Amino acid sequence: MSKKIFFLLIAIPVLVISQQKxxxxxxxxxxxxxxxxxxxxxxxxxxxxxxxxxxxxxxxxxxxxxxxxxxxxxxxxxxxxxxxxxxxxxxxxxxxxxxxLNQTAIQTKEIFISASKYEQKIEEIPVSVHSMSSNELSLRNTRRLDEALRIVSGINMTSDQISIRGSSGYTRGAGSRVLLLIDGIPLYTGDTGDIIWQLIPIQEIDRVEVVKAAGSALYGSQAIGGVINIITKDFSGKPITYLKSQGGFYDKPYYSEWNWSPRTRFFNTLTVSHTRKIGDLGVSISASRFEDDSYKLNSYTKRYSFYFKSKYNINPANNVSLLFNGTTYKSGSYLYWKDSRNALVPPESQIGEWVKTERFNVNLTYQSLISTTAIINFKNSWFHNNWWDNTDSHNSSKSEMIRSEISLNYFLENHKIVTGIEGSYATVTSNIFSNPYAIGFALFGQDEITLFANRLRFTGGIRIDYQNVDTTLSKNPVLSELNFNPKVAVNFKANENLYIRASIGRGYRAPTPSELFSSTNVSGIRVIPNPDLKSESNWNFETGLNWSPVEILKLDAAIFGNELYNFIEPSIDPVTSYIQFKNITRARILGYEINLSSKFFGNSLQTNVGYTYLWARDLKNNIFLKYRPRHLVVINLHYKYEFIQTGVDFRYWNRIETIDEDLVSLGIVKDGDLRDKVLITDYHLSFDLVHLRVPLRIFFTINNVFNYNYVEMIGNLGPIRSFSLSLEGIL
The missing domain is CATH 2.60.40.1120 (Carboxypeptidase-like, regulatory domain)
Incomplete structure (x- = not known):
């Protein structure tokens, strides 16, 4: 059934009327x-x-x-x-x-797509955003995108789950509150709703755009806490072959009693890619292998990935593109430590356990420039997700997520209109998530109006979503909801150097099959289903400014708030110790964020300092929300001299105030209450020999320079000091 629907969705005829010669x-x-x-x-x-x-x-x-x-x-x-x-x-x-092109460390005059589904200058966007280039990823020897996002102001990672301005805590195997896109198409699993960082092709990223506000008015569910859009590289007019070899190792743990391994633990990556144009056809293809021994026992990974992208320009006004991105890997299971004296060793019950996965996404898009002011976009995707483990429960899940969207971008003199329709269908076959299916349908529209000689920009929009989740065993739909998500925003250009913004909007997230139907036992933790879950929602607001008093300085400041309703959180029964997802939390998040960017010595020295304050409160239980730091600081220093670049990244957040205390009191995670503030320093050095007409780049990094011991997730010691060296050849 799912295959028939998929082919029906992607088989939209591309009819091009013969044009005059x-x-x-x-x-x-x-x-x-x-x-x-x-x-x-x-x-x-x-x-x-x-x-x-x-x-x-x-x-x-x-x-x-x-x-x-x-x-x-x-x-x-x-x-x-x-x-x-x-x-x-x-x-x-x-x-x-x-x-x-003149370099600018300060993000003005740059183009941004993700906030409104069309190109905008960063300073004219009515919400806080951030952009990261492929060069920044290379300089830091980035192996997974979530590593790089840790140094973005306002973002904190709890293990592999991302939180933008406190939008998420941590729930293993549950849905993300941040929507990930690749070239504007959503990329999350159909069973757990998770972001799969291992699937993202680092070597093919042109830039990463981060929207630090709910995007449900345009993107729907999952965007309740923000949006991350990965823009892949365009094709080169002349052939380019790219080779990258990266190797590294972990240092010894800070305490000798934590040193469980008699040998050095290594990691390595090998990537080969090629891009070219053949007439009107552009093609990019790459393959990579990644191996990581890990600094933890039974936390190894071995992964193979493949990427293919092509675009055919039918004529100057029409093109069709295809993207395939897949990965398969095996990794050891490490949920939490044995105890604090064995901080890098899991309980004996976890040793030998592993998870295997096969995942890929296929995106088919068609663009038509029907006039100088209007573009039609057809976006279709298929996300296949299959994983299984060797635990006593032999957990497994296979899901198919199919999505199709038709949108129109219509630009008039004082209006920029985006409107469209979206449909989705997902099936899950699993021994722990039952066998549900989900149907989604949405209508969305937005208009940006410019007034007073383009000094004032007013944006209004709304998205209407219908969600239906059911199983073959139930007589009535488990979940059937209609959500209205409006948004209103303004951006005012006070002068050439000062922009003032404000926005308010509604976001929502539908519960995932894993939250509705989970029934499993993992390492002594029993999870039971809750088919009565409802969608969670929020009203978020922001007001801020973007000010560049002089050419070498930019200040971006924002005050933000979130009113959260029916927040989905795992609840532990004190009698049975069972975990069940419930709509238990009425929460409020208030805060502010300040970012100061500067450049000196003709752009040679670039600095960025970011500070975020969060007041994140569970109003029902009158406690601080779990896994949210109150203070976050990010400092980036970068210096460039001819073909040499070097830099330091520093991040801090205070000791997490609230964690899953029940997991500690019930004896499931021993010493799980041990944690401290986070103080991490990373260093990078690179040599760009391409400027010397040698097709080679060399990158050296030290992560966690001072080998600081810290915990992001209960019972999990963060990565210890590591050293890595990369060689990139461009032919």
């Missing part, structure tokens, strides 16, 4: 920085068309089949100012341009 030309060129060094991966886009490309290792690009005549060409790259250049394409000839 047109005359075309070719655009070639080179993109350099202010030091005349080539920029690799800079994006080039022909305005009012869907034609574009990216630069190769020499900063060169080549774009074919451009209609003859005058065009505005947009040149952009994260960390650099966007430039529009007028060029004249000569019939049946090649036009050459040389473009220089």
């Amino acid at each position: 047109r005359i075309y030309g070719i655009l070639e060129g080179q993109v350099l920085d202010e030091t005349n060094s080539p920029l690799i991966g800079a994006n080039i886009r022909i305005e009012n068309t869907l034609i574009g490309g990216a630069t190769n290792r020499k900063g060169m690009f080549r774009i074919i089949r451009i209609p003859a005549g005058k065009h505005l060409v947009r040149f952009s790259m994260v960390g650099y100012e966007t430039k529009l250049v007028e060029v004249e394409i000569k019939p049946n000839d090649t036009t050459f341009v040389l473009v220089k």
Whole structure:
């Protein structure tokens, strides 16, 4: 059934009416920085068309089949100012341009997509956002995206679960309150609703966009706490082959009694990728292998991943693209430590347990520029998720998530309108989540109105979602709900350097099959189902400003709040010790965030300091919400001298005030109440030999420089000091 629906969704006919014969030309060129060094991966886009490309290792690009005549060409790259250049394409000839982009550490004049599903300048967005480039990921030898997100202001990670401004605590195997997108298409599992960080192809990321506010008015469920959108790299006009080899090892634990292994624990990554254009067809393909011995006993990982992306430009106004991204891996099970004297060793019952997974997503999209002011997007996806373990319960789950969306972007002189319809269907076959299926349907629309010579931007929007969750055994739907999620926002340009913003909106998240139907026993923890769960919701607001008093300085400050209703949290029965998900929490989160960015010595030295304060309260039980720090500090220092770059990242949060105390008092996690403040320092050093005409980059990192002992999740010691070296070859 699911396969038939999938093929029905993706088999939307791509009908292109024959156009009059047109005359075309070719655009070639080179993109350099202010030091005349080539920029690799800079994006080039022909305005009012869907034609574009990216630069190769020499900063060169080549774009074919451009209609003859005058065009505005947009040149952009994260960390650099966007430039529009007028060029004249000569019939049946090649036009050459040389473009220089000036670096800017301060995120102004950069383009952002995720906040409204169309391009906006960062300073004109009415909510707090953050952008991270592929270069920032490479500099830090990033192996998984969640590692890099730990140094973003306002974000804290509890193990592998992300929280933006306190939106989430920690619930193993339950849904995320932050929506992850890849090229604008949701990417989460159909059974647990989790983000699978292992699936994300780090080497294919162009940039990462973070929206620090609920996005349910455009994106629906899962976006109650924010949105993360991964923008993949564009295709190079000329062939590029990329090779990366990374190796590293963990240091000895701080205390000798924690040293459970007689040998050094290693990790390594090998990645090969290739991108090129063949006529109107762009192709990128990559494969990678990752192995990690882990610093913990029985926490190893061995993973293989494959990525394929292609786009065919049917003509300047129509294109179709296909993306396949898959991974398979085996990892050991490590839920919590044996006790504090054996902080890197799990209980004996967990030793030898493992989990195997097979996961992939397929995205098929079609874009049509029906006029100079309107674009139609067809987005279709299939997410296959299959995992199983060797515990006594032999837990397993297989889910299929199918989604289709049709949207229209319509731009008038003073209006930017986005409207669309979305449908989804998911099935789950599992011995612990029952065999449910879920159907979703949504309508959404938003209009951004500009007034007073574009100084005031007013945005209003709403999304209507219908959710139905059922099982083959139930007579009536387990969950059948209709949710209305409006949003109103304003952005005011006081002057060229000061922008003031405010927003208010509703978010929601439907319970996942794992929260509704979980019935299992894992390492002594018994979980029972609760089919009476309802969706959780919130009303969130923010007011803030973006101020650049001088060219080298930017201040971004925000005050925010969240009123949370029917919050889904795991509840432990004190008599049976069983865990069940319940709508038990009426909560409130208030806080503020300040980010100060600066650059000195001609952009050579860049700094960023971020501070977030959270007042996160369970109003029913009058306690601080679980796994939320009250104070978060992030400091980033980066220095560049010619082809050498070095930097330091520092993060702090206070001792977590509230954890799952019942797991400690019931003796399930011994010494689980032991925790302290977090003080982590990372260091990185790189040599970009491409600037010396040697196609090689070298990256060296030390993570947790001072080997600080800390706990993010109860009974889990955070990563100890590690050293890594990467070699990247570009051919």
